[in-house]
Amino acid sequence: MSSPNSPLPVSLPTDAELVLKVIPMPADTNGNGDIFGGWVMAQVDLAGSVLPARIADGRLATVAVNEFIFKQPVRVGDILSLYARVTRVGRTSITVKVEAYTERFRTQGQYIKVTEASLTYVAIDDNGQPREIPKR
Numbered sequence: 001m002s003s004p005n006s007p008l009p010v011s012l013p014t015d016a017e018l019v020l021k022v023i024p025m026p027a028d029t030n031g032n033g034d035i036f037g038g039w040v041m042a043q044v045d046l047a048g049s050v051l052p053a054r055i056a057d058g059r060l061a062t063v064a065v066n067e068f069i070f071k072q073p074v075r076v077g078d079i080l081s082l083y084a085r086v087t088r089v090g091r092t093s094i095t096v097k098v099e100a101y102t103e104r105f106r107t108q109g110q111y112i113k114v115t116e117a118s119l120t121y122v123a124i125d126d127n128g129q130p131r132e133i134p135k136r
């Protein structure tokens with residue numbers, strides 16, 4: 001049920017790919033009873049790696065979280081949908097924008113944007129050193 005202070009539902013992005021859906025559990029909460037920011041960051045890091053893994057064709061490491069915005073809290077029982085879009089492919093690195101939308105437990109089908117982030121991943125070789133992104 002939405003309250004007068006609830007953010008308005010938004011449309012899902014059409015220029016990004018759904019790369020992960022996940023439901024937080026009570027063990028993922030902080031002292032406020034909302035979902036712990038570190039848990040959200042871990043999901044965003046995983047979601048952000050999906051498209052670079054496809055392009056890099058091998059091991060990756062997260063080198064930078066360029067931006068991370070927590071717009072709204074995530075709650076136990078929400079369904080979190082993470083969308084990703086590649087914004088830059090460099091010589092050895094790939095930068096991705098990730099947006100997370102939640103469906104509240106009692107208002108499924110209505111999406112609220114909770115988080116957006118930009119992360120950079122580096123393709124690495126067996127020794128953990130940067131390697132060139134394969135040409136397509």
Ligand SMILES: CC(=O)SCCNC(=O)CCNC(=O)[C@H](O)C(C)(C)COP(=O)(O)OP(=O)(O)OC[C@H]1O[C@@H](n2cnc3c(N)ncnc32)[C@H](O)[C@@H]1OP(=O)(O)O
Pocket residue numbers: 060061062063064089090091092093094120122124128129130
């Ligand atoms: C599996 C995981 O994700 S583990 C999560 C935690 N991540 C890690 O443990 C990774 C630890 N870091 C590392 O091992 C190293 O920093 C590496 C291998 C990722 C990169 O090695 P470096 O010697 O720093 O690489 P280098 O300086 O050559 O930069 C490599 C690329 O990263 C980019 N890069 C480096 N630092 C940054 C930064 N702060 N922000 C954005 N891009 C960056 C560079 O621009 C370059 O991209 P390009 O080749 O496309 O132009």
